[in-house]
Amino acid sequence: MPPLSLSNQVLSPDMMVAEVLETWPDLLPVFLYRRMACPGCSMAPFMTLHEAAQSHGLDSDVLMEELREALDGKLPSGPFLPPLSHGQP
Amino acid sequence: MPHSPDPAVLHGMPLFKALEREALADVVRHAQTRLIPKGTRIFSQGDEALAGHALIDGQVKIVQTGPDGQQVVLHFLGAGEMFGTLAMFMGGKYPAEALAVTDCVEIHWSVPTMMALMERHPRIALNALSILGRRFGEVQKRLREISTERVERRIAHALLRLVRQAGRRVETGVEIDFPLSRQDLAEMTGTTLHTVSRTLSAWEGQGIVASTRQHVVITEPHRLVAIAEDLPAPKQKD
Known part of the structure; x- marks a missing residue:
């Protein structure tokens, strides 16, 4: 489990995706489940959770809810499909 | 019989x-x-x-x-x-x-x-030539498509590597924070200046990047990643 109580960070939609994954590595399955290409992406340090959700056509509130649930230990399980295309206008 | x-x-x-x-x-x-x-x-x-x-x-x-x-x-x-x-x-x-x-x-x-x-009946041989010619044309077209796709992906990857190295968040997107000419990109991707210029111009037209002579800003980071990773087309759902 991520050291939730020890972290003084609070999960927010304005956090950069890479920072989120560094702080709470256990959140990885949420991104895989949502077929987001963020994990390992060069752009992850520069994109907020909100932007990443948007570009995948996902309501950022929904993503935040799932991330918070995952922090509570409710993780989605695989098998996960490959990432979807994103950023289409 | x-x-x-x-x-x-x-x-x-x-x-x-x-x-x-x-x-x-x-x-x-x-x-x-x-x-x-x-x-x-x-x-x-x-x-x-x-x-x-x-x-x-x-x-x-x-x-x-x-x-x-x-x-x-x-x-x-x-x-x-x-x-x-x-x-x-x-x-x-x-x-x-x-x-x-x-x-x-x-x-x-x-x-x-x-x-x-x-x-x-030489007409049959001429017909065979025309069938072969048409198929050859299709193959050439496909080959051109494949090589164009590949060079686009290489350029996209080069930009992403530079972002990892020297990316900086700016108002309009993610900037590569050092002087980068199109010639530099051509050399990094093993292609020609002409191809890099053509590709970047196309991406500028689509709003994916904005570049000046020495600077590149990626204005639609997700779309550049989609090109580099050749991500599958989004499925229509809900």
Whole structure:
């Protein structure tokens, strides 16, 4: 489990995706489940959770809810499909 | 004793297009007809090309097996279509296998017969050339598409590597925080200045990047990643 109580960070939609994954590595399955290409992406340090959700056509509130649930230990399980295309206008 | 089919069966076959009635009769006279039960392998990939084939009735699929064993269905053929006919000009081996999907009736001409027909009726040879020319054109077009895609992906990857190294979040997107000319990008991706310029201009037109002579800002980071990673098209859901 991520050291939730020890972290003084609070999960927010304005956090950069890479920072989120560094702080709470256990959140990885949420991104895989949502077929987001963020994990390992060069752009992850520069994109907020909100932007990443948007570009995948996902309501950022929904993503935040799932991330918070995952922090509570409710993780989605695989098998996960490959990432979807994103950023289409 | 094989019987000769009605010359009308050749109607619409590109190899015999614009042939005189006499010539068509000659072609049909030298054809052999046979019934092929469903599931028969008419010829195998790599077999010596012994004949040219035309399907009179039924369905045939043409399947090619790659070096890695992966099979690709190249064509589904129906009545009036020819197959395996050009193999005699392509190294003398069938490049794929032909399988009877249903019970079929085919006519075929042995290679010496087909050669003799072409000598007697040069129109057939000209038709064969035009079929080959068209296929060659398709191959060239596909090759160009593939090489263009590849160079686009290389350029996208180079920009992403630079972002990882020297990216900086700015108002309009993610900036590569050091002077980067199009010539630099060309050298990094093993392509030409012309290609880099053309690609970047296209991306600028689509709003993916904004660049000045020495600076690149990625204005639509997600779309650049999608190009680099060749991500599948989004599925429509909900």
